[in-house]
Amino acid sequence: MLIRSISLLLLSILSSGFLFSQVRFSSAFESGSMGEVRRIDSTWTKVSAKDSILTLSYDLSSRFDPLNPVDTALKPSARWYYFRMDGVKGKQIFLNIQNSEAIRPFYSYDGINFRRFDEGENLNKRQVNKIFTQDTVFISHFIPYKYSRLSNKIEQWRKCEYVDYREIGKSHLGVSIPMLTITDRSVPDQNKKRIWIHGRAHPSEQPCSWHLEAMINELTSGSEYSKSLLSHSVFYIVPMINPDGVIGGFSRSSSTGVNVEINWDREDSLTTPEIQVLKAILTELTEEIPFDLFLNMHSQIANSATYWIHTAESTSPVTYKNQLLLSNLTVNENPFYSSKDQSFSDMAPRYPEGWMWNRFGDKTVAITFETPYTYYKENIDGDWVSVENLSRMGMNSLYAISDYLDISTSSRLLVNPRIINKRRWTKTSGNSDVFFEDFFHKALSKRAKVIFYAPDVKQGEYKIYSWSVGPADKVSPDGKNCWSEVAEVRQKRDGKLRLRLKADSVGGVVDKFLLVK
């Protein structure tokens, strides 16, 4: 009985006198990260005749990556934070987050379902405040995408008949780096387009993994679109090239402090096992045939999605034009990306794209795609980045890839125009416009006609689009460099589909057609 009274006494002491110290912080779990935490204030506020609320304020710093041993002038990054607080129920907690952004970051009571702090809980960029309704809460910069999630997803994806799994090597700490090869093996690989995608060089860039996961989900979904895409293409996908960084909750580096994005021009002794593993598999896979497309998935702090398009001066006019075509195709029917969001930079050998450029030049378009953490198109009143809209954008990315590589699928058929009366058209080429193949057609007369013809179209309702050729400028004029609808057709029975179309004006252009069910 005495023991029971003592423990009751202890309990009552714990729940009153030690209230201030009852909030506990931790980050000792997968992908967890936190620097120092310091309580700066605590006050009881009377909110009604009988009730008081405890308000606690903390200064909390995010954790810096280790000093970069190779690029010693680089300041270590401290973007990522993901920590757990216990003992918060019913208390008003102010968190001042140092070293990083806190723009409507996320919280979760179960570590699985995350939601953003709302505007009123995030009045300052570096501060959140909230009265939590449960005792344990996880706070994170973005919804974590962990290595363990990838491993579970891989187990699921591997069940798809089109997926081959391979461990391409191990990280510095001995963690497996997986690659998925996704294609329809009943169709010979000869003539298939070859697409490489990797992500998460930078561990804090969680949105890019949700985007890439959606792309792999679609490729392995067995949908009509993905099945026909995979009969014409092979995808080589390394979803996480820096697993140590992801597991350890690092910001931009590997566990040894190296930024694996920027050491591709260094000899092996100055890079990391992760870069060596990637270089080896890339060399092996391109021994005979280069890739058609090489995508490097990242996330950026700017409030927009973007490709980093390499300038014509640092690559070639053809590669510049091809990058613009891919980018503008990604804009198509995409509410989360516009041609105004496009970013430009010079190709440099320290990046994976530079390494590819030095080997394959114009044969491979190698480019980085960035997803944001906050919102899209610099529009704070628009959609805030979520797993759902990243997933939707994954679909746009796949459509852009198949259109760019001129892969016709059951639901998106790409067709070259048949020119009637060749004297009324002129072939135009060059690198000042964005178009599909070696040339497009310009009408010399208002009566210039062209035929859309597809030999084998299933019964149904379709829309026909024409690629609206526009200038290879940094921002496309409205209505240019996009699919423009030219007709709606009903195919009454399976078979050929033929449509006669007229130039809208002298100088009117025709390039590729797209038929969408």
Ligand SMILES: [Zn+2]
């Ligand atoms: Zn990055």
